Amino acid sequence: MNYLEVANGNLMFIMCALVILFVLLQAVLFIKAAWKRGAEVGIDRTIMKKAMTNAAVFSVIPSLPIVVMLVVLSVNLGQYFPWLRLSVVGSAAYENMAADIVAKASGLAGIADPGFDLPIFTMAMWVMSIGIIWGIVFNIFFMKSLDKFSKKAKESNSHFIPVLSGALFIGLLALMSAPYITDTKNTIAIVSFLSAAVAVVMCGKVAKASGLKAIDEFSLPISLIVGMASAIVYTNAF
Amino acid sequence: MNNNSDIERSRAFDDKINNLGRITSIISLALMISVPLAVTIFYKIQINIAEIAAAAGGLIAMFAPMAIVENISYYPLIGAGGVYLSCITGNIMNMKLPSALSGMKLAGVEPGSAEGDIISIICIGVSSFVTVTILMLSMFIIGKYITPYLSRPILQPAFANIMPALLGALVTPFVLKSLKVSVVPFALSIALCLALGGKFVQRYGSYFLPLIMLASVFAAYCMYKRGMLAMKPARQGGTK
Numbered sequence: 001m002n003y004l005e006v007a008n009g010n011l012m013f014i015m016c017a018l019v020i021l022f023v024l025l026q027a028v029l030f031i032k033a034a035w036k037r038g039a040e041v042g043i044d045r046t047i048m049k050k051a052m053t054n055a056a057v058f059s060v061i062p063s064l065p066i067v068v069m070l071v072v073l074s075v076n077l078g079q080y081f082p083w084l085r086l087s088v089v090g091s092a093a094y095e096n097m098a099a100d101i102v103a104k105a106s107g108l109a110g111i112a113d114p115g116f117d118l119p120i121f122t123m124a125m126w127v128m129s130i131g132i133i134w135g136i137v138f139n140i141f142f143m144k145s146l147d148k149f150s151k152k153a154k155e156s157n158s159h160f161i162p163v164l165s166g167a168l169f170i171g172l173l174a175l176m177s178a179p180y181i182t183d184t185k186n187t188i189a190i191v192s193f194l195s196a197a198v199a200v201v202m203c204g205k206v207a208k209a210s211g212l213k214a215i216d217e218f219s220l221p222i223s224l225i226v227g228m229a230s231a232i233v234y235t236n237a238f
Numbered sequence: 239m240n241n242n243s244d245i246e247r248s249r250a251f252d253d254k255i256n257n258l259g260r261i262t263s264i265i266s267l268a269l270m271i272s273v274p275l276a277v278t279i280f281y282k283i284q285i286n287i288a289e290i291a292a293a294a295g296g297l298i299a300m301f302a303p304m305a306i307v308e309n310i311s312y313y314p315l316i317g318a319g320g321v322y323l324s325c326i327t328g329n330i331m332n333m334k335l336p337s338a339l340s341g342m343k344l345a346g347v348e349p350g351s352a353e354g355d356i357i358s359i360i361c362i363g364v365s366s367f368v369t370v371t372i373l374m375l376s377m378f379i380i381g382k383y384i385t386p387y388l389s390r391p392i393l394q395p396a397f398a399n400i401m402p403a404l405l406g407a408l409v410t411p412f413v414l415k416s417l418k419v420s421v422v423p424f425a426l427s428i429a430l431c432l433a434l435g436g437k438f439v440q441r442y443g444s445y446f447l448p449l450i451m452l453a454s455v456f457a458a459y460c461m462y463k464r465g466m467l468a469m470k471p472a473r474q475g476g477t478k
Contacts, residue, residue, distance in 0.1 A: 006281060015276050019269040023326055024370055026262040027363040030323055033258060034359035037251045043345065043353055048360055051341035055361035058340065059368040062333045062404070065397045066369065067376040068388050081273070083377045087370045088270060089328040098297055105293045122283045125274035126290045131297030133267055135305035135325040140263045144256040146310065147318040151252065154350075163462050164455055165350030166416055168314050169339070171423040171454030173409040175446055176331065178427035179436030180402040192399040196406030204411070220340040220407055227403025228396035235395040 003121040007078020016084035023088055050217060058221045061228075069095075076111045081125060089132050098128040191234045196227030248352060252318070255359070259322030266326050304444035311447050315339070317355030320362050327366040332401060336408055337365040343411070418466060422457035423450050 006012060038048050066086050073082035073095060085095045099111045102124040108115045111124070154161055180189045200223040207216035215222070278285055312330060313321050316338045324334035339349065341361035347353035413420045427450055431439050439446060461467050
């Protein structure tokens with residue numbers, strides 16, 4: 001039996017759809033709980049709605065490359081399993097690498113090797129599933145304790161907390177940004193970074209000057225598009 | 239704001255989120271594993287557990303420590319609820335974290351505050367929903383039609399540079415707001431990249447993350463103690 005018949009078969013579809021439906025349900029349950037609590041602590045409903053709209057609009061753009069990866073991975077892995085893997089934890093790079101490791105461990109050249117058969121495909125599914133779940137496992141065992149411990153610590157240090165989370169956040173962003181801004185060989189990335197930076201500042205200024213708050217509210221998706229567009233312009237102009 | 243029933247309610251909410259997080263994580267995990275399991279059983283495939291363990295072992299050795307470090311690092315920013323949710327659907331750095339942080343900025347609440355954690359759950363939940371929906375639509379209907387457009391060579395630089403563009407947009411308002419706090423983490427990160435090469439730092443970023451975060455907090459703490467950080471009263475914007 002050709003493994004693609006299994007990979008594109010009904011059983012595969014039903015199993016993957018079950019996981020994905022549950023993931024959607026989980027998101028709904030969390031949103032409901034947070035919404036209720038938000039209303040309780042007095043966060044304005046319109047503000048929560050705006051935050052939701054902003055998150056929804058922004059998330060479309062980073063989802064697009066995932067769509068492309070879905071189509072790319074489907075060629076060798078069938079359409080349903082990549083659909084699942086990219087909907088839950090994992091990334092295009094990880095899935096490709098994991099499948100490739102299995103193919104090579106089975107003596108093949110890669111996942112496109114004609115020798116890729118049903119047992120190897122099944123093994124790839126196992127490995128791809130097991131390799132990436134550890135963040136979830138950590139949460140199951142330790143997140144509650146971490147949360148309790150840090151909430152206690154916060155109570156005694158409440159004034160330092162905004163400084164603390166600010167410092168943590170800037171630390172994270174600094175480490176993420178540094179490889180791009182120091183890579184003088186890849187000027188496109190630097191151009192994108194700077195254009196988005198200018199755009200986000202401009203969004204704030206224009207919103208203030210014009211009174212159009214929406215510009216500031218959507219500054220992240222706007223600046224992201226400006227940064228990405230400038231990469232296209234720069235590539236074609238130089 | 240600080241009477242007992244408020245504290246109790248806030249604890250009750252934390253417990254609810256942690257229980258919800260644990261239960262849904264266990265179920266998702268079981269469901270994820272059930273996919274290969276169902277195929278193995280249904281098609282009567284002989285699997286070699288030793289081979290699977292060997293192949294998965296390398297990945298686990300690489301990804302498990304990374305996942306743990308990342309979860310602990312993301313927790314103060316997006317709260318327990320945010321971490322539970324984003325670990326299930328992934329794409330944390332390029333989607334979940336930015337949408338939560340921009341939601342908090344929009345709502346005028348600080349990351350790490352009770353209000354911040356609430357907004358973060360809402361934003362991350364919506365973000366998960368959008369990605370899953372887009373992927374579902376892509377698989378069934380639009381994927382075939384939009385992929386040729388999305389894979390046009392002219393668009394490639396744009397998709398290749400999502401991360402730097404996203405970082406530029408995210409980092410700038412925060413750096414402008416807290417210039418002093420930014421000096422140490424940026425100086426250290428840039429020094430690391432110059433010394434070890436950006437690719438190396440990117441690849442093992444998760445391992446440098448605690449170092450940079452701790453240094454950043456330590457520097458901020460020193461400045462805070464010396465009164466160098468103009469302390470605004472803890473912001474309560476967006477709440478009554």
